[in-house]
Amino acid sequence: MSTSDSDGKLSKREQRREDRRDEIKQAAIKVFSEHGYHAAKVSQIVKEVGVAQGTFYLYFEGKEQIFGEILEDFLELVVSTIAAWEPSDLDTREALGSDLKRVGLLLTDVLMENREMTGIFFRESQAVNQELQTLIREFYETLLAMLTSFNRILHERGLIAKMNFRVLSSMTIGMVERVIKEYVVHGQLEDVPAEEVVDNLVVYYLSGTTRDIE
Amino acid sequence: MSTSDSDGKLSKREQRREDRRDEIKQAAIKVFSEHGYHAAKVSQIVKEVGVAQGTFYLYFEGKEQIFGEILEDFLELVVSTIAAWEPSDLDTREALGSDLKRVGLLLTDVLMENREMTGIFFRESQAVNQELQTLIREFYETLLAMLTSFNRILHERGLIAKMNFRVLSSMTIGMVERVIKEYVVHGQLEDVPAEEVVDNLVVYYLSGTTRDIE
Amino acid sequence: MSTSDSDGKLSKREQRREDRRDEIKQAAIKVFSEHGYHAAKVSQIVKEVGVAQGTFYLYFEGKEQIFGEILEDFLELVVSTIAAWEPSDLDTREALGSDLKRVGLLLTDVLMENREMTGIFFRESQAVNQELQTLIREFYETLLAMLTSFNRILHERGLIAKMNFRVLSSMTIGMVERVIKEYVVHGQLEDVPAEEVVDNLVVYYLSGTTRDIE
Amino acid sequence: MSTSDSDGKLSKREQRREDRRDEIKQAAIKVFSEHGYHAAKVSQIVKEVGVAQGTFYLYFEGKEQIFGEILEDFLELVVSTIAAWEPSDLDTREALGSDLKRVGLLLTDVLMENREMTGIFFRESQAVNQELQTLIREFYETLLAMLTSFNRILHERGLIAKMNFRVLSSMTIGMVERVIKEYVVHGQLEDVPAEEVVDNLVVYYLSGTTRDIE
DNA sequence: TATGAATGAGTCTTCATTCAT
DNA sequence: TATGAATGAAGACTCATTCAT
Incomplete structure (x- = not known):
């Protein structure tokens, strides 16, 4: 940016x-x-x-091009924010939890600072043209792949339970996404502090993946 | 319809x-x-x-009107599908789980039968006009309210842990939504049987809400 | 038409x-x-x-398309006018001469009736786009081929002298073309009756091709 | 220039x-x-x-002006080439023939050296604006006048037959013009040596004007 | 009811030309 | 002289909607 x-x-x-x-x-x-x-x-x-x-x-070049560029900026912003996150050693569920909170708050901050772009992304980026649809699809594929592999690693370290990790990743993305829409775009949960929102997400994620390890 | x-x-x-x-x-x-x-x-x-x-x-009346009507049909379809669900007595988490699976599969069926409308809904219903945006917002508000109150009841019955129920509902909606997008719209998880997908959702939901009751 | x-x-x-x-x-x-x-x-x-x-x-379809169509109409008009000409037996130079006069007057009539299109053709049909340039090139190639073979036949029958028939045909086309421009498009020779103009063309053509037969 | x-x-x-x-x-x-x-x-x-x-x-001054200047350069080039030609005494048709060949080859050379300008001239100089159309018209009028008077002189010297000299001049110009287009612009007659092309033109001209003098 | 020809407002885009530096 | 960023007029084309038949 x-x-x-x-x-x-x-x-x-x-x-x-x-x-x-x-x-x-x-x-x-x-x-x-x-x-x-x-x-x-x-x-x-x-x-x-x-x-x-x-x-x-x-x-x-034109209206379509500038829109695409704005969208790409946004996707890059999100990816780089996540990529910028240096996971700590993550040997305990506690460490994992606090790490997730950290990246969650980071992302929240960035998106809040770019509310308009975030809104554009959610509201209609898909509706512009096929090219952008593909771009976005790839973005989700990337996220999905990243998360899936991340989850697999966590499982190998005994931090989360065995699940269908792709489905798990989808769910996680959707969960986060919806909360972002409510919180960042619609300002719907505004009375709730960001920390609490992120906290809920992380706890939900952690509990949702605990099941049979215990 | x-x-x-x-x-x-x-x-x-x-x-x-x-x-x-x-x-x-x-x-x-x-x-x-x-x-x-x-x-x-x-x-x-x-x-x-x-x-x-x-x-x-x-x-x-015109292009916009027919689109709105199609969208309303879809929303009604979803709402009526959920509303058609008669929850059983739900006194145990097992009962809750199987009930959720039932409604999950029901919804999956209905959406699969209406893939095109489902796709339209996700892809760009927001981008048409303000009126539809409001309509959709209200739809989500309704879902959110229904789920929130549902979750509250479950909590009172000791079936799920204490959480911010609104955030929980948001997360749940997003989770389901994303999976629907992948499964129904993009056909991305097609190799996974619907049962497994729904199963994962339910388990995740249940575990994610279990935490400190145990 | x-x-x-x-x-x-x-x-x-x-x-x-x-x-x-x-x-x-x-x-x-x-x-x-x-x-x-x-x-x-x-x-x-x-x-x-x-x-x-x-x-x-x-x-x-648009401005370019209608222009192309108009141009094609014109080319077809010219070609069909010439093609409509049924040459008589042509065994003497006199017969050839009167035949050429006939087709010359025919063409003159047609072009005079379509002065505007004729003018458009000469003034700028080439300047519109590559496609039309090609079309026109082909038109000239066709004319050239027709004339060349026609001249060759006349030569075989002993009616005209041996020459480079392609060059001869080019010259003939140019000669006619220029006169058309002056007469039809610019109205420059208007005091001269069409018959005289055509007559001059024919005589010129005949004499120009006589040389060593005599 | x-x-x-x-x-x-x-x-x-x-x-x-x-x-x-x-x-x-x-x-x-x-x-x-x-x-x-x-x-x-x-x-x-x-x-x-x-x-x-x-x-x-x-x-x-602008695009139009530079185009006009280029066109004027071209017209001047042609006129000066012709004007540079010093006709010999021309008392016989043989002398006339060889003189015409000389100027023909000269012109061919000059145009070949300026193929691009020649092409511009033929292709669309007319299509730019009224002013240039007039310029070009005047150019042709000049050529026509020159040729007409030249032909008249030749006639007076008994070198060519009596004809409508204006029509004759038009025809001559067109004849030369078309050959130039084929030869110089389209490179269509490229296998034929310049000499032969010019020769054909001259012979044609001479024969075309011979008729009843002999 | 059905037709489909006609409407015309609305917007992107191009590019010759200008002018402050 | 040279630069090149800025200008803004100008026009082709689309398509939802209307209406006479």
């Missing part, structure tokens, strides 16, 4: 270009978030930034 | 009208399912049925 | 459709002829007919 | 300016030749030269 591409310095001109791009992208996020992809007009986006219609096309 | 107002008999003319309506609606489901709401064209729907463009408007 | 497709009768509805199509096509010819392809607006065409913008697209 | 005002030397600065102008013009010829006037973009031209978009406008 930051513009520090390949950590290199950008020339002043390049910097200005990046800034302008970002400015437009932010405006697009706002407009998409308010009206949805189909109802959003390029004219609204440029008006938001205060530039001419043509300027938009100097930075993006 | 049928518009059998007051369960009464329909005159031949009314019956014919109903049939035609249904025919168009089925075609619309097919077209929406294949192309998505925005890419779907009224012309495709009528071609599918083999009637003229104008005929469509004799039965439906 | 006539709508008597495959000599079959058209139903009333089909007939009306054909009429409307033709009406639009005539308007398009007028607009293209006045403004040229690029400067011509679809909006001008429909205004000319007195229908809405969308109506245009019920009958034609 | 060059802007060498008063045939004087150009200062270094002026020289550099001229060079840059020419560079851009050459690039424009290339781009126009490849894509045609309408499809050609100023951005392509400047990219070809390696300068910025704005630079183009330091040297030319």
